[in-house]
Amino acid sequence: MSADRATAAASQAAAGAGLITALILPFSRGRLEASLVGHVLVQMPLLGLAGWLLGSVLEEKLDNIMERWNRFGLAGFTLVIFTMLFWMVPRSVDSAIEYTGYEVFKFLSLPCAGAALALSCQRAHAIFAGALKANLVSMLGVLAWLYTAAPVRLCNSYLASDQKMLGAGMALLSAVLAIYWGLGLLFGSGTAMAPPQKTRSTLQTRGRFGGRSL
Amino acid sequence: MLRTAIAALTIASVFGAALWHGTSGLRAFTTEGARRLSVMEQPRSLPDVRLIDMDGQELTLADEIGRAVVVEFIYATCPTICVALGESFAKLQDQIRAAGLADRTRLISISFDLVHDGSEELRTYAHAHGADGRLWITARPENNEGLRALLKAFGVTVIPDGAGGFVHNAALQVVDRQGRLIAIFDIGEEPQVFAAIRRRQ
Numbered sequence: 163m164s165a166d167r168a169t170a171a172a173s174q175a176a177a178g179a180g181l182i183t184a185l186i187l188p189f190s191r192g193r194l195e196a197s198l199v200g201h202v203l204v205q206m207p208l209l210g211l212a213g214w215l216l217g218s219v220l221e222e223k224l225d226n227i228m229e230r231w232n233r234f235g236l237a238g239f240t241l242v243i244f245t246m247l248f249w250m251v252p253r254s255v256d257s258a259i260e261y262t263g264y265e266v267f268k269f270l271s272l273p274c275a276g277a278a279l280a281l282s283c284q285r286a287h288a289i290f291a292g293a294l295k296a297n298l299v300s301m302l303g304v305l306a307w308l309y310t311a312a313p314v315r316l317c318n319s320y321l322a323s324d325q326k327m328l329g330a331g332m333a334l335l336s337a338v339l340a341i342y343w344g345l346g347l348l349f350g351s352g353t354a355m356a357p358p359q360k361t362r363s364t365l366q367t368r369g370r371f372g373g374r375s376l
Numbered sequence: 377m378l379r380t381a382i383a384a385l386t387i388a389s390v391f392g393a394a395l396w397h398g399t400s401g402l403r404a405f406t407t408e409g410a411r412r413l414s415v416m417e418q419p420r421s422l423p424d425v426r427l428i429d430m431d432g433q434e435l436t437l438a439d440e441i442g443r444a445v446v447v448e449f450i451y452a453t454c455p456t457i458c459v460a461l462g463e464s465f466a467k468l469q470d471q472i473r474a475a476g477l478a479d480r481t482r483l484i485s486i487s488f489d490l491v492h493d494g495s496e497e498l499r500t501y502a503h504a505h506g507a508d509g510r511l512w513i514t515a516r517p518e519n520n521e522g523l524r525a526l527l528k529a530f531g532v533t534v535i536p537d538g539a540g541g542f543v544h545n546a547a548l549q550v551v552d553r554q555g556r557l558i559a560i561f562d563i564g565e566e567p568q569v570f571a572a573i574r575r576r577q
Contacts, residue, residue: 230379237383244391254398260533267394287408318407318533318545 171219172289177370178215185209193211195259198317200319203331206249206272207270221281228281235282239294242282245275252316259319295343302336408545409529412560416447419556422529425522427486427515429499430507435515444573445482445551449532449544450514451489457546457563461485462505464548464563468511471570481487481573483512488523488534489542490516530557 168303175362184190185208194200203222232238249268257264283291308316315322383486396402397503416422422425424438437445448465450458465483466476487493493501498514501507507514517523527534534544550572561569 228488231377233380233381233424236380240384240387241391244388244395248391248395248398251395251399252406253404253410257398260407315410315543315545316406319535321535321537321543 170344174215175219178212178219178273181208181212181215182269185212186269197333198320198328200326201258202249202255206268209269209272210276210279212254213273213278214280216273217277217280220277221284224281228285232282234290235285235289238278238282239286239290241278242275243294245271247300250301256319286344295339296357299336299340299343301341302332306331306333306336323343379432379563403494407531407533408547412547413543414556415531415560419552419558420529420555422551423525424572425526426518427484428495428518429513429515429524430495430502430509434518436552440482440484440551441555442553443480443482444477444553445484446569446573447484447486447530447549447551449488449527449530449534449546450485450501451542452493452501452514453489454541457543458501459505460563461546461548462501464566466506467566468548468569469506472511472534472573475574478511480481481511483507485512485514486515487514487530488527488544490520497513499538539547543561 185194185205191205193206194373228238248271259265260269286294306329308329309325309332312325316325399405400410400413403459404413422437424436427435427437437447444466446465448461450461452458462485465485468483472478472483485501485505487498487501493516498516502509502512503513506512517526530549532544534542537543546563548561548563548565549557550561550567550569552558559569561572561574
């Protein structure tokens with residue numbers, strides 16, 4: 163690793179750690195958790211981003227381990243999907259406000275999921291990654307509909323107007339992601355549909371499956 | 377690939393368990409749903425909090441043991457949801473009287489706004505909604521400590537609505553003759569509340 167890259171990695175790690183620290187501070191915690199949008203669409207994704215920053219620094223170092231334990235990013239994506247499933251439940255959001263245990267779990271699970279994403283993206287097959295993206299877009303769409311159309315408050319800790327705002331925010335996010343990924347597919351450089359960049363696993367896949375079927 | 381499968385399965389089981397626990401076995405996805413389910417499966421004993429009623433008389437929920445009690449949480453200046461709660465209690469009051477169960481039942485509207493609701497405000501609320509002061513009374517916890525204990529035991533979360541009022545998970549809470557919270561119903565489910573009271577007589 164060259165000196166420049168080492169410096170870049172160190173500053174990225176510092177940014178990730180700094181971001182988590184900033185989010186833990188009572189001031190920002192209170193501010194962000196005061197509204198549903200701040201809690202779910204700002205704090206939670208930022209925790210994931212902090213994990214991502216830390217995870218991508220470790221990517222090279224953990225390459226060998228990931229090759230064995232996280233082939234095609236399967237373990238990492240399992241963690242990401244389950245973490246999202248858990249924090250998608252309105253009761254979990256309420257519980258994070260009410261119980262310290264849930265709050266601690268949030269501050270651990272989301273950065274872990276972010277790191278797992280960083281350690282898995284490069285390994286995922288394009289078709290698998292595409293399916294995940296499509297799922298995320300549609301899941302956000304369904305949640306947006308749920309939060310805007312629900313006739314009752316889904317979280318005891320938040321107002322009904324907050325809930326509608328979260329729904330609108332999710333609809334917007336879903337649309338932005340759909341357009342962004344859709345445009346990438348149509349006008350991108352082609353990397354979105356290219357085989358995974360990790361050559362070792364790619365070669366093995368081809369050797370094992372491609373060779374036999376062709 | 378075996379190790380990856382082991383890792384993925386381990387993660388899936390740990391988080392699956394967390395998800396299972398966090399949703400009471402995929403049965404309650406909201407805090408309110410969980411509260412109702414928990415009360416139904418395991419009746420909850422209530423703290424012995426001292427209340428002051430609309431006439432300035434002291435009472436506790438323990439004094440009501442032997443009667444079926446329905447509790448609603450209100451604040452006297454509430455413009456929307458408490459009006460619906462009040463109508464709901466008015467319906468129940470009529471029904472209970474007609475069934476001859478007035479001596480063995482109590483309806484209590486408990487205010488959580490200790491800053492604004494004194495006995496006079498409680499009396500105004502009672503008159504406005506038709507509470508007779510015997511079968512249906514309005515009351516407030518004596519102090520903040522009591523209020524907190526009561527809200528916690530009932531699982532009621534009160535938050536400011538940003539316009540000087542409050543929002544809370546409003547419901548009709550049924551307490552049996554042994555003083556245990558046994559069921560929680562929505563406004564509009566008076567027939568179910570009445571059936572629950574009747575079963576406990």
